[in-house]
Amino acid sequence: MPLIYSIMSTDYRWIKLIDFRLLISSVLIIIALENSPPVMAAPPEEVPRAIQDFLEGAVADFKPEGVRSYDKHSSGMICVEYGLKSHTSTFKFDAEYNLLESTSDRFIDLAGTFAENDDRQPLLRLPSEVEHTLRALFPSLEGINFLKAVLQGESLYQINGIINSVEVFPVIDQKGQLLEYSIDRDGDGLGDAYELNCGFNPNDSDSDKDGFPDGLEHLKDGDPLDPSVLPKILKMYHDLESNVMVITVSTCNGKSFFLEVNMAGGKGEWEKLGESVLGDGKDKEFTIPSDGFFVNAMVRVGIEEVDQNLVLNADVPTRKKSNKNCNIPSSLRGREIAIGQGKRLVFRSTRRGEMVEGSNRGNMVVPFSYTFSKPDRCKARLVLTFTTRQGFETMVYELTFVSKGGGGEFIAKKFGKGRKENAGQGNFTISMNR
Secondary structure: OHHHHHHHHHHHHHHHHHHHHHHHHHHHHHHHHHOOOOOOOOOHHHOOHHHHHHHHHHOOOOOHHHEEEEEEOOOOOEEEEEOOOOOOEEEEEOOOOOEEEEEEOOOOOHHHHHHOOOOOEOHHHOOHHHHHHHHHHOOOOEEEEEEEEEEOOEEEEEEEEEEOOEEEOOEEEOOOOEEEEEOOOOOOOOOHHHHHHHOOOOOOOOOOOOOOOHHHHHHOOOOOOOOOOOOOOEEEEEEOOOOEEEEEEEOOOOEEEEEEEEOOOOOOOEEEEEEEEEOOOOEEEEEEEOOHHHHHOEEEEEEEEOOHHHHHOOOOOOOOOOOOOOOOOOOOOOEEEEEEOOEEEEEOOOOEEEEEEEEOOEEEEEEEEEEEEEEEOOEEEEEEEEEEOOEEEEEEEEEEEOOOOOEEEEEEEEEEOOEEEEEEEEEEEEEEOO
16 A cells, blocks of 8 residues: 555656646746737838828728838839738738738638629618728729628628729728728739739730730649740540530630631631630530541630720629529430420430421431530520531520529520521420420
8 A cells, every 4th residue: 555655646746747847838938928029010101101091091090000011022012011909901002002902811701702692782872981981092993883791790891893994892891991902904813913923914914925814824734924834724524424525614704715626637727616705714614526527626725805895894784683483404404495496405414415306207306415504593505516517516595584484585596617607586495305
């Protein structure tokens, strides 16, 4: 017993010693933190009056001592950090003191928050505090509409507006404080502040003049400053089930994308396949039958400029939430669409189907590959690709569903060798294959 007691007693004293050392360490850390130098504000004389005036309008209860840092980048960009309490806001200006970017660590991924909301409202409904800040900070802004979101009990407002033909989306809280802002003057998908920091040209969407916008190159392993390093924006794979080549093109805003096919391999024998698709930063999918002429065909992607003035200055109607349940199917597999005049589109798989046209001599069946998408609540887009003796033919159906689903109206466009040959419209009905 005494021996056992002695061991236990020794262990107990050793544990107490460790606890005491931890206590001393904790006290030392607390003392060090309490005596750490405070965050020093940037000297007021270093901050230009124009930037101070802007901060006074962008920050609620602005105080000069809240300017933590003021730095000039080698590109001429000016970076300012502001914060008095636990949160910090960052502002970036160009050499002429125009705001390029603003962020706040109070909220993360505000763009994702507003992306889920389609309830756009007219600017007349903006709270007075928000409207005052908007007009004071951006006097040349032409407002279109706004979105509202509630985060952590605070109301946030994302305004959709235009400054000198460039679309912007400033976010302002209910107190009239600017939370987020970025401008992309050349429309290449990269903010001006980021481009200046990386050495790109913020006034030219294609800094190296290789035909690809800087944003797409940066995202897809290209080099915006080296025309010999091109982005990887085209992927292909063979869908064995449908016997279709699936071609995926990575797009970007402000550009129009299309496919070109070369059936014979000649230098000047490239033909446009179907119509151009307006880029939106998402991947676009095309399908081509992998039988017949496609065995020896080559495919490439083309990019066209889009007139920004036509896109950005167009009248944007106020979008309202619809109570309609249009019942657009997520897939057409196992369904058929009757488009009138004895024609039916029968969808055998997720990428392959056939057009059936009845006549006195019986049914004429023409196979096709297809892609199906839903760009809006009650609308769908159906692109059919047929193999012909001359190459390929494309038919595009824009389907508008009625409230009960199962049918609606369509507008059709037909493209042969990339040229629209004719168009039709009418009613359609959709049902399961019999």
